[in-house]
Amino acid sequence: MRRPAVVAALAVTGACVLVVLVAWAALLGPQEVFTGDGPQISRETTTTATDEAPVDTAGTTRDDIEQSDPPTWVRVLLNLVGGAVQLFALAGMAYVAWLVVRRVRTALALRRTREEAATGDFEALDDRQRVAAAMAQDADAQARALRQGEPRNAIVECWHRFELQAERAGLARREWETSSELALRMLDVAEVDRGAVTRLLELYREARFSEHEVGEPQRQAALDALARIRVRSGVAS
Amino acid sequence: MSDAARDTPTTVPPLSNEEATRLAAEVLDRVGQAVVGKRPALALVLAAVLAKGHVLIEDFPGLGKTLAARSFAQALGLDFARAQFTPDLLPADLTGSYVYDQRTSEFSFRPGPLFAGLLLADEINRTPPKTQAALLEAMQEGQVTVEGETHPLPRPFHVLATANPVEYEGTYPLPEAQLDRFLMRVDFGYPSADEEYDVVARRVARQREEVVVEPVTDAAGLAGLQAAVERVQVDESVGRYCVALAAATRGHAEALTGASPRGSLGLVLAARAWALVRGRDYVVPEDVKAVARAVLGHRVTVRPELWMTSASGPRIIDSVLASVPTPQTLERRDLQPQGAGPGPGQR
Numbered sequence: 011m012r013r014p015a016v017v018a019a020l021a022v023t024g025a026c027v028l029v030v031l032v033a034w035a036a037l038l039g040p041q042e043v044f045t046g047d048g049p050q051i052s053r054e055t056t057t058t059a060t061d062e063a064p065v066d067t068a069g070t071t072r073d074d075i076e077q078s079d080p081p082t083w084v085r086v087l088l089n090l091v092g093g094a095v096q097l098f099a100l101a102g103m104a105y106v107a108w109l110v111v112r113r114v115r116t117a118l119a120l121r122r123t124r125e126e127a128a129t130g131d132f133e134a135l136d137d138r139q140r141v142a143a144a145m146a147q148d149a150d151a152q153a154r155a156l157r158q159g160e161p162r163n164a165i166v167e168c169w170h171r172f173e174l175q176a177e178r179a180g181l182a183r184r185e186w187e188t189s190s191e192l193a194l195r196m197l198d199v200a201e202v203d204r205g206a207v208t209r210l211l212e213l214y215r216e217a218r219f220s221e222h223e224v225g226e227p228q229r230q231a232a233l234d235a236l237a238r239i240r241v242r243s244g245v246a247s
Numbered sequence: 248m249s250d251a252a253r254d255t256p257t258t259v260p261p262l263s264n265e266e267a268t269r270l271a272a273e274v275l276d277r278v279g280q281a282v283v284g285k286r287p288a289l290a291l292v293l294a295a296v297l298a299k300g301h302v303l304i305e306d307f308p309g310l311g312k313t314l315a316a317r318s319f320a321q322a323l324g325l326d327f328a329r330a331q332f333t334p335d336l337l338p339a340d341l342t343g344s345y346v347y348d349q350r351t352s353e354f355s356f357r358p359g360p361l362f363a364g365l366l367l368a369d370e371i372n373r374t375p376p377k378t379q380a381a382l383l384e385a386m387q388e389g390q391v392t393v394e395g396e397t398h399p400l401p402r403p404f405h406v407l408a409t410a411n412p413v414e415y416e417g418t419y420p421l422p423e424a425q426l427d428r429f430l431m432r433v434d435f436g437y438p439s440a441d442e443e444y445d446v447v448a449r450r451v452a453r454q455r456e457e458v459v460v461e462p463v464t465d466a467a468g469l470a471g472l473q474a475a476v477e478r479v480q481v482d483e484s485v486g487r488y489c490v491a492l493a494a495a496t497r498g499h500a501e502a503l504t505g506a507s508p509r510g511s512l513g514l515v516l517a518a519r520a521w522a523l524v525r526g527r528d529y530v531v532p533e534d535v536k537a538v539a540r541a542v543l544g545h546r547v548t549v550r551p552e553l554w555m556t557s558a559s560g561p562r563i564i565d566s567v568l569a570s571v572p573t574p575q576t577l578e579r580r581d582l583q584p585q586g587a588g589p590g591p592g593q594r
Contacts, residue, residue: 014556170576185572188532218578219482220529 015113019106026102033095036088140179141200148175149240156236161229162217168232169214172196189214206238261474264528270472271297271524273463274322281318281458282311283449284442288435289315290524291541292407296323296469297476297520300430300513301386301406303371303421303545308411310435314458316367316407324465325364325403332374334417338381342391343398356398361385364401364466368408372418382406383425403469423504423548430513431538432545472523479519480529484574489514489535495567496547501558506546517542532573540564 079085148171156168173183176196183192193211197204213232217224262270271293278289292315295302304312313329320327330341343359360366361382368382385391386406390399408429410421426432438446450456464472490511497505518534525534544560 166577173576183576186569188536188573189576190531190533215527215531216529218576219480219485219531219574220527221480222529 019110022102022106026099026106029095029099029102033092033099036095037092137179137181137199138201141176141181141196141202144175144178145240147178153233153236156229156232161226162224164229165213165217165224165232168236169210169218172210201242203238203242206235206242210235210239260471261478262468262471264475264478264523264526267472267475267523268526270464270468274319275524277322277460277463278315278318281460282315283445284438285311285315285435288433290521291431291433291538292319294517294520294524294538295431295433295541296403296405297472297523298430298513298516299403299405299473299476300516301408301428303408303410303426303429303432304435305410305412305432305545306434306436307413310437312407312409312435313367313369315435316365318458318460319407320365321460322463323365323469324462325405325469326401327365327367328360328363329367329369330360331369332371332378334373334375336374336378338378339393341378341381342385342393345394354394356393356396358398361391361400361404362398364403364405366404366406368406370411371408372410372420375419376422379419379421379425382408383428386428401466403466403473423546426545427507427509429545430517431541433541476516476520476523478528479522481515481519482530482574484578485518485530485532485535486515488532488571488574489518491571492535492539492564492567493543495571496543496563499547499563499567501549501553501566502563503548503550506543510543510546514539514542536568539568543567 080088152168152171152175155171156164158164159167169189173189173192176183176192179200181192181195181199183189187195190211193207196202197207210232213228213235216222217228261267275286275289275293278293279286282289292302292304296319304315306312316329317327319325330336339359341359341361343357343362345354346357347353348355371379371382381391385400385404389402389404390397392398411418412434437443493506493508493511493514495505496502496510499505514535515530517538518530521534521538522528522530527534540561543564547560547563549558549560549563
């Protein structure tokens, strides 16, 4: 991903430089670009005899015609177009510069994050505390939800409250994530009973996606798993 | 094979979920005795077979493709046939042909390698499209027609085809429409150093070249397993998730063409078989994610302008899996009367 970005940045920069050069050439006109102060050429010319010399009938020479100024409106138009091209080119260069700066800042921030993750335990500790706090805050409501109503809906609601707790702790379930992917992420940062979480997840899946009969035994199993999770994570029951 | 034998598996009752899962695990263990490591890839192949599908194994030579196919045939108790696909292979070499019998003064049908429970179609991309089409027609229809006479293939009938992903000279790549006939495309990949040494150590300890895998079941048992897969439940939200995944491949920026509706159907079928292998009789979104790469990866065509980049079918599927929303957590069901299970559509 990095290489195409560099290639694209270089291509845009090159294109901007080309546009600036073209704009410069357009403003100066072909006279200055092609016949201005270029390398000194030899003044010695070879003459060839011709039978008929050109006759200047109108009283003007070829150089007079080429050096005559264009009309004012053409010059104004050319200046406007040239100015606009220059502005676009400057804007393009500024955009490229902004992209480069943003990329560098992102790379630095990523590196800093990785270094912190590799060296510091404080972040993980914070996550653990946040998850524990979110669970503690919602513990009673979660247990109440599991005890109330039809067992299938109660188990689904119980797991849903887990997801809400995770969200509160900064570990929100991404919409493309499955429940087990979220559970794995939670297990990575939080100190919870893995077996109990797995059991609750199994019960949730059965309640949510199967046509099995889900009754009081499953509710009791979910209550047991929830109790184990709360004990291990330090939430008072 | 007699017609009676061909019809036998269709009358076999489905196995219970526990029995089917135990049998599937046993098959995987037996095949794992011959093919070291590669349990996830082998499980995918088994899931494809249980879902009544065919598998394309695309990988480098020497990674155990033939051994895996032979081991599956032995473990599942199926007749095994191998056809080496060469540029001069003709359709009749696969389907069989009529041979004149001078004793009876009649033409009798001599079946080709297609008439096996499990056919290894080795290097399928080395044979011309005409022969490829003959095989793919047999895969789709479950029968072959020779000289105007139709011959049903044995059931179960499965094809494990192999293709080399690097040598393209003198090959006939399968068109997208024909790739679509394979339920899964699986790659084995190189083994780790420990696994590779294990291969060497086992060969030395065995003191012979060939590996023999004891059968776990037979054709009728496999039919029972497949019948058990048919009973695996798919929640509507999971089915819609499969459809959304297939549809998302069609609009992906790197894809020229996405997966067809056959892709979403294949995804559901393979996910059901995967769920059974994992010991469930219902499908969860994780099952779909587990098989999505193998089921959809070969059904996506990458844009030609991206051929020289790292864009690929599996990468597009990964991207789609990381963007399509999974089924919602909350999906309440109405309270049912005692003894009456909740039926479909009552959520």
